[in-house]
Amino acid sequence: MDDDEEDDCIHLEKHGITVRISKYEIYDANDINVEVIEDVPPELELKEKEAIISVGLKMTPSEAIFDSPVKVTMPHCGIFTQPEAAEICTYYRKSASSSFCAIPSTSTSTPWCVVRDRDLDIYLNHFSEYWIVAAIKWAFLGKRVICTPNIPVSPKKDDVHVVFVQVRDENVKGETLYGYEAPMLGEQFLLRWYSSALNITCPESTKKNIPKTLEESELCYLSNQRVMFKVDTRDIQGNKVILQFILKQHTEKEIFVPMNLIAPLTNQHKHDPHASIAAEDDVPSTARKVTDKTLIELAEHIPPSHYYNLSINLGIEYNIARNILSRHRDDNVEAMRECFSMWKNKLAPSVDDLNKLLTDVELGMLFVR
Incomplete structure (x- = not known):
């Protein structure tokens, strides 16, 4: 019998992830939220000779408990001589304010992992934020x-x-x-x-x-x-x-x-009435003011790990930045947009001011032109 006939399934096609929940559980696929985390949180501290091999997963509701483990199939980036011999450890935490706990994967532990050449299965009986880590030993090249x-x-x-x-x-x-x-x-x-x-x-x-x-x-x-x-x-x-x-x-x-x-543009082009739009690009960045549109788009590209450092450099105190993020339910993009808006309304900054700020927080690759 196909596993899907006995299970409710959640498919995250962009990431190649499938979550299977037994149809005999209280919770079904409509009750469960699965969030993929690509940026490693600074609170996750690996032991020596360990490496992350998958994206992180944040699964809710956190109070959910399962009699039959939830099976998550996901790709990994590890190169193993014998995948079945890989030593795997699962790091998990209940909330963003918690520290991570590590549980070695064995056939009798929960969560536990089955590793193949290109993907793995992780079996869970409760939900948290999870990261899959492999020990750097002979089987893990x-x-x-x-x-x-x-x-x-x-x-x-x-x-x-x-x-x-x-x-x-x-x-x-x-x-x-x-x-x-x-x-x-x-x-x-x-x-x-x-x-x-x-x-x-x-x-x-x-x-x-x-x-x-x-x-x-x-x-x-x-x-x-x-x-x-x-x-x-x-x-x-x-x-x-x-x-x-x-x-x-x-x-x-x-x-x-x-x-x-x-x-x-040459001087001739700059005085050409048909080149007025292009000539606007030549206004010095010290004179051009930052627009709301620029900041709305820029916020989508700020890595979550830079949120607090950038907010502080915008003149926003840490506690205020934390409250903004909490108010937006940990949505970094929306929180960053609010911080940018506060900065813009207070200082009316130029594009040059914005680029200097990005350089100061090591985000120079995001220069606004």
């Missing part, structure tokens, strides 16, 4: 990650631009940031434990052949990292530059991406 170059939309010639490589676990979808585009699909790269850090260089950047580094300790937590470079186009001949990104760890891979440059 490393991780599959996807590396995707991102370049600015419509970059101008004769300027300095921030480009970056998005490095994410294979099972994490990731998003293109505001003002950027991914001109190609990401390339898979295999990270091996005990093979040193991941070094990324961009010879066309101001760093030349000096690598940016993701240490192995960062790779253990890695869900989505952005490795940034500055590219100076003021001496570029022509209207295109080919960017080369070199990834090196256990193996080496090269990724080539074209960046088409837009020539700056």
